[in-house]
Amino acid sequence: MTNSFAHFSQAKLFLVIGSNMTEAHPVAATFVKQAVKKGARLIVVDPRKTGIAEHATIHLPLRVGTDVALLNALMHVLIQEGLYDREYVERRTEGFEDLERKVREYPPERAAGICGIDAQTIREVARLLASVKPAMLIYTLGITEHTCGVNNVLSCANLQMLLGNVGFQCGGVNPLRGQNNVQGACDMGALPNVYPGYQRVDVPEIRKKFESFWGTSLPSRPGLTIPEMLDGLVDGTVRGFYVFGENLANTEPHIRHVERCLQAAEFLVCQDIFPTETTRFAHVVFPAAAWSETDGTFTNSERRVSRVRAASRPPGSAMPNWWIFKELARRFGHRWDSDSARDIWDREIRLLAPQLAGITYARLEHDGLQWPVPREDHPGTPYLHKDGLFVRGLGRFHAVDWTPPAESPDEEYPFVLSTGRRLYHYHTRTQTGRCGGLDELLPEETADISPADAQSLGIQDGDRVRVRSRRGEVVVRARVTSQVPRGLVWMAFHFRNGNANWLTNPVFDPVTKTAEYKACAVRIDKVSEDGGGVEAA
Amino acid sequence: MNGTFRLNGRQVAFEPGQTILDAAISLQVQIPTLCHLAGTTPTGTCGVCVVEVKGLQETQPACATPIREGMEVWTDTPKVRLDRQAAIRRLLLSGHHNCFVNDLDVDRWTDFQLETLRRPWHGTLCPSYGDCRLQDLAVAYGVRTQGHVPRPPAHIPLDDQHPMFVRDFSRCIGCGRCVKACNEVQVQGALAAAVPETGGGKGKTWFPAADYDKCVHCGECVQACPVGALFEKKSYGKAWPYETERIRTTCPYCGVGCQQWLHVKEGRIVRVTGVDGAQPNQGRLCVKGRFGYEFIYSEERLKTPLIRNGTGFREASWDEALDLVAGRFQEILRAHGPDAVAGVSCARSINEDSYQMQKFFRAVIGTNNIDHCART
Numbered sequence: 001m002t003n004s005f006a007h008f009s010q011a012k013l014f015l016v017i018g019s020n021m022t023e024a025h026p027v028a029a030t031f032v033k034q035a036v037k038k039g040a041r042l043i044v045v046d047p048r049k050t051g052i053a054e055h056a057t058i059h060l061p062l063r064v065g066t067d068v069a070l071l072n073a074l075m076h077v078l079i080q081e082g083l084y085d086r087e088y089v090e091r092r093t094e095g096f097e098d099l100e101r102k103v104r105e106y107p108p109e110r111a112a113g114i115c116g117i118d119a120q121t122i123r124e125v126a127r128l129l130a131s132v133k134p135a136m137l138i139y140t141l142g143i144t145e146h147t148c149g150v151n152n153v154l155s156c157a158n159l160q161m162l163l164g165n166v167g168f169q170c171g172g173v174n175p176l177r178g179q180n181n182v183q184g185a186c187d188m189g190a191l192p193n194v195y196p197g198y199q200r201v202d203v204p205e206i207r208k209k210f211e212s213f214w215g216t217s218l219p220s221r222p223g224l225t226i227p228e229m230l231d232g233l234v235d236g237t238v239r240g241f242y243v244f245g246e247n248l249a250n251t252e253p254h255i256r257h258v259e260r261c262l263q264a265a266e267f268l269v270c271q272d273i274f275p276t277e278t279t280r281f282a283h284v285v286f287p288a289a290a291w292s293e294t295d296g297t298f299t300n301s302e303r304r305v306s307r308v309r310a311a312s313r314p315p316g317s318a319m320p321n322w323w324i325f326k327e328l329a330r331r332f333g334h335r336w337d338s339d340s341a342r343d344i345w346d347r348e349i350r351l352l353a354p355q356l357a358g359i360t361y362a363r364l365e366h367d368g369l370q371w372p373v374p375r376e377d378h379p380g381t382p383y384l385h386k387d388g389l390f391v392r393g394l395g396r397f398h399a400v401d402w403t404p405p406a407e408s409p410d411e412e413y414p415f416v417l418s419t420g421r422r423l424y425h426y427h428t429r430t431q432t433g434r435c436g437g438l439d440e441l442l443p444e445e446t447a448d449i450s451p452a453d454a455q456s457l458g459i460q461d462g463d464r465v466r467v468r469s470r471r472g473e474v475v476v477r478a479r480v481t482s483q484v485p486r487g488l489v490w491m492a493f494h495f496r497n498g499n500a501n502w503l504t505n506p507v508f509d510p511v512t513k514t515a516e517y518k519a520c521a522v523r524i525d526k527v528s529e530d531g532g533g534v535e536a537a
Numbered sequence: 538m539n540g541t542f543r544l545n546g547r548q549v550a551f552e553p554g555q556t557i558l559d560a561a562i563s564l565q566v567q568i569p570t571l572c573h574l575a576g577t578t579p580t581g582t583c584g585v586c587v588v589e590v591k592g593l594q595e596t597q598p599a600c601a602t603p604i605r606e607g608m609e610v611w612t613d614t615p616k617v618r619l620d621r622q623a624a625i626r627r628l629l630l631s632g633h634h635n636c637f638v639n640d641l642d643v644d645r646w647t648d649f650q651l652e653t654l655r656r657p658w659h660g661t662l663c664p665s666y667g668d669c670r671l672q673d674l675a676v677a678y679g680v681r682t683q684g685h686v687p688r689p690p691a692h693i694p695l696d697d698q699h700p701m702f703v704r705d706f707s708r709c710i711g712c713g714r715c716v717k718a719c720n721e722v723q724v725q726g727a728l729a730a731a732v733p734e735t736g737g738g739k740g741k742t743w744f745p746a747a748d749y750d751k752c753v754h755c756g757e758c759v760q761a762c763p764v765g766a767l768f769e770k771k772s773y774g775k776a777w778p779y780e781t782e783r784i785r786t787t788c789p790y791c792g793v794g795c796q797q798w799l800h801v802k803e804g805r806i807v808r809v810t811g812v813d814g815a816q817p818n819q820g821r822l823c824v825k826g827r828f829g830y831e832f833i834y835s836e837e838r839l840k841t842p843l844i845r846n847g848t849g850f851r852e853a854s855w856d857e858a859l860d861l862v863a864g865r866f867q868e869i870l871r872a873h874g875p876d877a878v879a880g881v882s883c884a885r886s887i888n889e890d891s892y893q894m895q896k897f898f899r900a901v902i903g904t905n906n907i908d909h910c911a912r913t
Binding site: 004005006022024025026027028030033034036037055176177178179180181182183184185186187188189190191192193195196201210214216217218219221222223224225226229232237238239240241242243244245246248251266267269272273274275282283284285286287288290291292293294296297298299300301302304305306307308309310311312313315316317318319320321322324325326327328329331332334336341344345348349366367368423424426430431432433434435436437438440441512 | 700701721722723724753754755770771784785786787788789790791792793794795796799801804805806815816817818821822823824825826828829830831832833835837838839840841842843844845850855858859860861862863865866867869873875876877878879880881882883884885886887888889890891892893894895896897898899900901903904905906907908909910911
């Protein structure tokens with residue numbers, strides 16, 4: 001996030017796009033709802049009438065995967081009607097001419113045909129966006145989990161720069177991170193192309209710095225992403241595979257394919273707190289200390305580094321994860337001095353990552369610190385690119401085109417399946433499935449469909465249905481809800497039975513390798529009492 | 538334009554629209570409160586924050602009285618103390634507050650205890666014993682109830698249909714904090730918006746009705762309850778509040794990073810609450826953050842290293858398992874080079890763990906094949 005959660009309750013206008021925040025980030029959503037109650041206006045862009053959409057001034061139920069078309073059309077109107085922030089664009093950005101040329105190709109009438117939002121509404125929303133400064137843009141995985149995920153993100157940034165909204169309190173581009181420490185894992189360089197602090201592995205001076213700090217030579221070629229690793233297990237380019245705290249067998253698209261990959265591993269190590277569907281394929285399983293059993297830090301979506309503190313001992317001989325890696329390194333002849341999470345942070349991480357240089361454990365009591373914190377006397381950074389002074393110099397517009405999802409509905413698979421998270425469970429339920437009460441609140445997966453589709457398929461709420469894609473099928477109960485528009489099936493990935501990832505499409509954004517969890521084609525049929533399928537009309 | 542008024546004899550500035558309580562908080566003048574919930578509109582039901590205002594016969598609730606230019610306010614006078622005592626006594630006698638501060642005459646105390654303990658979820662002292670705002674106030678103001686008759690309402694609903702918590706209206710003091718927490722903090726609208734017009738204890742029976750179709754089970758209402766009327770099922774009977782230590786940590790679920798208090802007894806978490814005023818959550822939690830903690834005590838936890846043995850696993854020592862992994866990776870490195878090894882780090886675990894893992898892959902294995910689910 002460029003900005004802070006504290007700005008949510010003070011903002012006057014929000015554009016929430018592809019974010020089911022009342023379920024996936026419930027506490028963040030409370031601040032948005034409070035602001036709306038005090039008079040802020042809220043534009044929600046989502047195919048479903050989500051919980052946050054119920055609080056919206058305007059809800060735009062666009063067709064799945066048409067965000068770029070809608071955003072380009074909004075920018076088309078802003079430029080055509082002279083509503084954008086000319087001064088900001090001239091002084092703070094570059095690439096405007098390319099953007100202008102591109103969005104000229106997206107008049108609202110054309111975009112309406114793509115995204116299903118009528119042209120007049122697009123014009124009104126553009127005017128509303130230009131009427132309040134600054135406006136906050138909030139997005140989540142509805143933007144990124146597409147084959148055009150990068151272009152979706154760039155379009156969000158384009159819009160906010162065009163409006164002159166980046167670099168101010170209550171403005172900015174604000175992705176809500178899905179997991180407690182996905183921000184931190186990125187910051188720490190658990191990515192194939194960067195070291196801690198987003199320093200590129202293929203820049204020789206940077207590599208030299210890490211080589212001298214770690215006292216060893218380092219590879220210069222960026223590594224593989226998760227989907228490439230999985231494919232590598234099958235084609236033999238990857239032979240040893242180490243999975244730490246991830247249940248890939250349930251979370252990755254196309255479970256049958258993923259399990260074939262895991263099965264093919266010559267040697268698979270899993271490090272986890274529970275046996276999972278993934279540890280079934282392991283050759284060695286290391287038992288790890290859990291969340292409340294170690295001292296350390298998490299970094300949240302707003303770049304805030306906060307302390308995590310141990311409250312109890314790990315069970316049996318389970319050990320902290322950092323200790324396991326240290327012990328393995330020792331067996332390769334590497335002696336690592338740091339002997340606690342605090343040591344690792346204070347004596348390594350902050351010396352290597354310039355953004356974190358001013359953060360010490362001693363400074364993390366109370367509310368933590370938001371990076372960048374370049375010096376020990378620096379108070380932290382609640383919002384980035386202050387006053388539109390971008391870190392890179394000028395904010396760069398990227399002209400991008402709309403591209404459809406890889407798989408579109410057809411006669412055989414006439415519905416779009418979109419997936420995400422539900423309130424009462426978390427990911428593959430390794431944690432929430434073992435907490436009293438949560439299973440009671442959400443005992444099983446469902447296929448959420450619109451009342452109109454339910455009626456035409458002869459499906460009642462609670463009926464068992466078979467949802468089938470080109471990759472697999474599941475049998476779950478139907479949940480008939482007006483949240484879902486016609487033509488859409490919506491499911492989650494919390495339960496092994498009925499997991500949406502039996503169906504999802506393993507196609508990826510070409511740059512980030514993010515899978516298209518939000519769109520694939522399925523068919524849905526009622527299952528008769530004897531378990532056989534009843535063909536849909 | 539800011540005006541001035543007199544607070545305990547001192548000439549001080551106030552901002553238009555400020556209540557006496559707002560001004561007192563900003564000037565660090567203590568006024569006790571009970572029904573007041575920070576950041577929400579006042580209900581003014583409890584009568585505890587009363588102060589004297591020159592020229593008025595009756596004491597006034599500081600939370601609901603806007604300051605006027607030239608007003609003269611006294612926050613701690615004999616009259617104020619008497620009125621606060623009376624308000625606290627009225628609330629103590631209005632329900633099944635069977636703790637020591639309700640020091641009734643011996644016979645009446647016994648009858649009252651027996652009647653209270655007969656009720657469901659009343660097999661012991663009040664679950665908020667030791668962490669109760671009403672109890673604290675009763676002690677602070679030396680409130681005595683001897684010579685008075687407790688008057689719990691005759692037909693008292695008890696709602697234990699909820700999987701996570703109990704709503705026991707026999708201890709409800711009608712303060713309205715749960716309603717404010719639901720409607721104004723979480724903005725969920727699951728608890729009846731109507732608050733008692735005249736205060737819960739003033740002879741009117743009022744209980745907030747819950748709409749479980751709208752409820753998202755966040756438990757904000759439980760955290761807001763100043764007494765033992767709303768309490769959590771999972772922590773019931775596990776520990777008295779005074780037996781626990783509080784450890785501050787960060788929630789293990791989504792990317793908001795809510796700050797939590799872990800209430801820990803003998804190395805075991807018995808309850809989780811939000812840290813008031815902390816960034817980023819300002820005391821709030823969701824259903825997973827508040828109730829999703831006991832997975833760590835599951836019997837299914839991995840407790841020892843495991844090595845594949847045919848179709849199953851056998852238990853192993855750390856040395857054996859670590860040696861095996863190091864040995865097999867070394868074989869693969871020798872035969873196929875470092876890029877034949879790849880690793881996935883964990884977006885749930887601490888920063889320091891991800892740092893160690895990428896360091897292990899880069900500096901020890903010699904590959905940049907390290908990733909995590911940044912994309913999901």
